[in-house]
Amino acid sequence: xxxxxxxxxxxxxxxxxxxxxxxxxxxxxxxxxxxxxxxxxxxxxxxxxxxxxxxxxxxxxxxxxxxxxxxxxxxxxxxxxxxxxxxxxxxxxxxxxxxxxxxxxxxxxxxxxxxxxxxxxxxxxxxxxxxxxxxxxxxxxxxxxxxxxxxxxxxxxxxxxxxxxxxxxxxxxxxxxxxxxxxxxxxxxxxxxxxxxxxxxxxxxxxxxxxxxxxxxxxxxxxxxxxxxxxxxxxxxxxxxxxxxxxxxxxxxxxxxxxxxxxxxxxxxxxxxxxxxxxxxxxxxxxxxxxxxxxxxxxxxxxxxxxxxxxxxxxxxxxxxxxxxxxxxxxxxxxxxxxxxxxxxxxxxxxxxxxxxxxxxxxxxxxxxxxxxxxxxxxxxxxxxxxxxxxxxxxxxxxxxxxxxxxxxxxxxxxxxxxxxxxxxxxxxxxxxxxxxxxxxxxxxxxxxxxxxxxxxxxxxxxxxxxxxxxxxxxxxxxxxxxxxxxxxxxxxxxxxxxxxxxxxxxxxxxxxxxxxxxxxxxxxxxxxxxxxxxxxxxxxxxxxxxxxxxxxxxxxxxxxxxxxxxxxxxxxxxxxxxxxxxxxxxxxxxxxxxxxxxxxxxxxxxxxxxxxxxxxxxxxxxxxxxxxxxxx
Amino acid sequence: xxxxxxxxxxxxxxxxxxxxxxxxxxxxxxxxxxxxxxxxxxxxxxxxxxxxxxxxxxxxxxxxxxxxxxxxxxxxxxxxxxxxxxxxxxxxxxxxxxxxxxxxxxxxxxxxxxxxxxxxxxxxxxx
Numbered sequence: 001x002x003x004x005x006x007x008x009x010x011x012x013x014x015x016x017x018x019x020x021x022x023x024x025x026x027x028x029x030x031x032x033x034x035x036x037x038x039x040x041x042x043x044x045x046x047x048x049x050x051x052x053x054x055x056x057x058x059x060x061x062x063x064x065x066x067x068x069x070x071x072x073x074x075x076x077x078x079x080x081x082x083x084x085x086x087x088x089x090x091x092x093x094x095x096x097x098x099x100x101x102x103x104x105x106x107x108x109x110x111x112x113x114x115x116x117x118x119x120x121x122x123x124x125x126x127x128x129x130x131x132x133x134x135x136x137x138x139x140x141x142x143x144x145x146x147x148x149x150x151x152x153x154x155x156x157x158x159x160x161x162x163x164x165x166x167x168x169x170x171x172x173x174x175x176x177x178x179x180x181x182x183x184x185x186x187x188x189x190x191x192x193x194x195x196x197x198x199x200x201x202x203x204x205x206x207x208x209x210x211x212x213x214x215x216x217x218x219x220x221x222x223x224x225x226x227x228x229x230x231x232x233x234x235x236x237x238x239x240x241x242x243x244x245x246x247x248x249x250x251x252x253x254x255x256x257x258x259x260x261x262x263x264x265x266x267x268x269x270x271x272x273x274x275x276x277x278x279x280x281x282x283x284x285x286x287x288x289x290x291x292x293x294x295x296x297x298x299x300x301x302x303x304x305x306x307x308x309x310x311x312x313x314x315x316x317x318x319x320x321x322x323x324x325x326x327x328x329x330x331x332x333x334x335x336x337x338x339x340x341x342x343x344x345x346x347x348x349x350x351x352x353x354x355x356x357x358x359x360x361x362x363x364x365x366x367x368x369x370x371x372x373x374x375x376x377x378x379x380x381x382x383x384x385x386x387x388x389x390x391x392x393x394x395x396x397x398x399x400x401x402x403x404x405x406x407x408x409x410x411x412x413x414x415x416x417x418x419x420x421x422x423x424x425x426x427x428x429x430x431x432x433x434x435x436x437x438x439x440x441x442x443x444x445x446x447x448x449x450x451x452x453x454x455x456x457x458x459x460x461x462x463x464x465x466x467x468x469x470x471x472x473x474x475x476x477x478x479x480x481x482x483x484x485x486x487x488x489x490x491x492x493x494x495x496x497x498x499x500x501x502x503x504x505x506x507x508x509x510x511x512x513x514x515x516x517x518x519x520x521x522x523x524x525x526x527x528x529x530x531x532x533x534x535x536x537x538x539x540x541x542x543x544x545x546x547x548x549x550x551x552x553x554x555x556x557x558x559x560x561x562x563x564x565x566x567x568x569x570x571x572x573x574x575x576x577x578x579x580x581x582x583x584x585x586x587x588x589x590x591x592x593x594x595x596x597x598x599x600x601x602x603x604x605x606x607x608x609x610x611x612x613x614x615x616x617x618x619x620x621x622x623x624x625x626x627x628x629x630x631x632x633x
Numbered sequence: 634x635x636x637x638x639x640x641x642x643x644x645x646x647x648x649x650x651x652x653x654x655x656x657x658x659x660x661x662x663x664x665x666x667x668x669x670x671x672x673x674x675x676x677x678x679x680x681x682x683x684x685x686x687x688x689x690x691x692x693x694x695x696x697x698x699x700x701x702x703x704x705x706x707x708x709x710x711x712x713x714x715x716x717x718x719x720x721x722x723x724x725x726x727x728x729x730x731x732x733x734x735x736x737x738x739x740x741x742x743x744x745x746x747x748x749x750x751x752x753x754x755x756x757x758x759x760x
Contacts (some may be wrong), residue, residue, distance in 0.1 A: 036711040038677040045661045045669055084709055108711040130654040130714040134662070 026051035027071060034080040034106075034112060039129065041112030043078065046133040067099050071213050071587060074101060075143045078127075081114060082108035089121045106131055120266050122259070143566040152237060153258055154251030182625065214256055219243065231264070292323035297546040351500045387584060648720075666757030677716045684709045689739040706732065 030052045034040045040056050047054040055074070057063045060083055067074060077095050080089035092103045105118040106127035118126040124142040128134050214222070225605040236254035243253070469626035645651045662669040688705045691698055710725035 036708060036712050036715070037680055038673060039715045041676055042661075042671055043656065045666065045673075049661055079712075082704070082711075105687050108707065109715050128656075129711055130717070132654075132657060 001526070025143070028052045028140050028143065029075045030054050030139070031063060031066065032056045032076060032078045033060055033088075034058060035085075036080065039131075041082070043131060043136075046131070046136050049133060050137050052136075060084070060091045061087070062506065063091065064094055065099070067095060074099075076102050076104065076139055078104045078106060078139070081105055081109065082120070089117060092118075092121050092123055097219075100146075100214070100255060100259065102146045104139060104142065120545070122266075149258070150251050150255035151331045154249070154254040191357055218243075218248075218258075220546075221245065222253070222260070226260070230262075327448065410606045418455070650720045651717050652719035652758055653717065654714065654719075658717060673716060677712055677718075681709060681721075684712075703729055703732045 030047050032040065032043050032054060033049065033056075034043065035058050037058065040058055044056045045052045055066065057066065061077070063077070067077070079088050079091050079095075083091075086110060088105055090108075092105060094100050095103050102124040103122070104125040104127060105123040106129060107114060108129040110128045115126045124146070125139070138562070221243045222239060224241040229238055231233070234257065234258055236250045240248060240250050240253045466584065521537075642651075642670075658670050658673060671693045684705055688709070691702050691705065706725050710722055710729070713719075713721040713725060738739060
């Protein structure tokens, strides 16, 4: 049905009868981004020859703003990998999350690692330069495929949902029926698509749904709903109901869920199964966390009890945070810090964590899996974050090591405070490697590794005392300070020394943004294990921490976990790390920004986050409580 | 005159300065875009001149920033492959190898010949 050769002359070889009447894929609206003007011109010429409608730009930011301004203005994006202003993979993530457009990567670099990176970041294709026109002739397939997948997913989800609601006895039949009908409709669709003549165009058009823009709030709502349902069990229909957003269709939710899962999976690393990130994390980390949990003294259990959040939501938050831009709306999540904790605890299967350490571990694990970048953003519920943070702290070293394949768990499980440090180091190192990938927030991690570990030590002792709600973010900034000092100031971090005053402030912050914090923290933890350590570091200042802990406790969640607050702090740090890391990892889309926003107002972290360049997502949390001014820089 | 241009062009192909990618570009040219190749070539020379001067500056400094050099080279390589300047591309690849191993002298030997490659007379509008 295509006439790719139309532009170049008569193409007698067109098969099928649709050659004449079916204009598709002509008119495909392509946005091509490349900093190389020669390539850009050549590509434009080639694409025009394919009868596509081409828009070219040489800067990623311009491309993003173009895409945002014309939500439905493009069908596909082609982007170069190496660009001076923004990494191609980062752009890829942004586009995938915000606009849900297929993105093709291209580069003169044909090394396997880079191609794999493209795949893991969700690129639909990878072209090696010099790009030939034949390769461009077929890019329309990605557009069609994506639309069909969305259609199928929504249909499939629907059938799955329906089946799930029936009894087992009926399930088979109903599912069979559904499947059958789904397949049938799918087949119908295929037939339609294959049809020649104008039908194709119509079918294709019917595949085109008005693009839904997943704003930060919307995404937060989505993540909240997913977490509540459970990443594994979340079905688009239920998510849709929970989100209760007018105008949102199940298909939209289904496709977004798909992407979200991919994102989670990517963040989670190889070992993590996307749906089971939370669980897998926890299990995997159990052994390692065991010691940690004890060390941390986080009373996750207490948290668990206090928290009312369903474990799922917490896990989801984490996942959500990691996977995608986040913007879990606070209200949507309504993740209470307490609930988050409780959620976490039950979720955390690892016994160790359960009580202070165990819970933490779990958290960390969860966090780990969650894409670092996204976490901050996604976790709208501050509470979650906190929990996570704490957990992260506990398992900080561990989780980081696990996920990040960086230095491996340096920290010996046994040493409580030292463990934290180590964890941090591990985290740091882990995060560092991650960070180094992305240009953005690497600053924190590299240097942080060393500093953080130190910080953690201090912090670990403090941890139990502080009930910093996700304050960990602040903590992170603090820890980052150290890092900054050593490595290279992260940009806003002025914290030269791990000033644990931040924690004090942090808890306050979290109080305001309990929901967000919780969520974010969870997310942050994963990615920013470093931060956790950082936060730990922050908590080192005993006195301040103590105040903070109390403060945090009061504010944040009125939780009963003093120790947890400390954990939070760590989490905060890690959160921050995560957010930063998120920025690094190209995949830090909005979630990261969200996270950033939380902190940016307050402390270094936010500054760091900002530096990351992540678009600040609407922050529902206002950290009025926190004033990081106290942090000695 | 046209024959001369054709001869020069052919020699460029024979010597390996240009490869099939250039032919692809020529095929993109048609009546609607009669000067496409010339435009692209001009753009390429301008851009690569800028890149080369950047590279030279980087090389003149006492300590070589291999990372930055590598970046420049990558860009240069990308442009060259897109236009079909295969020899330039090969040189770029080798240069990057030198950079990768931190060999500062290795590339110097190649610097001379490489400069010859990028000449404005390489590609002319072929009629």
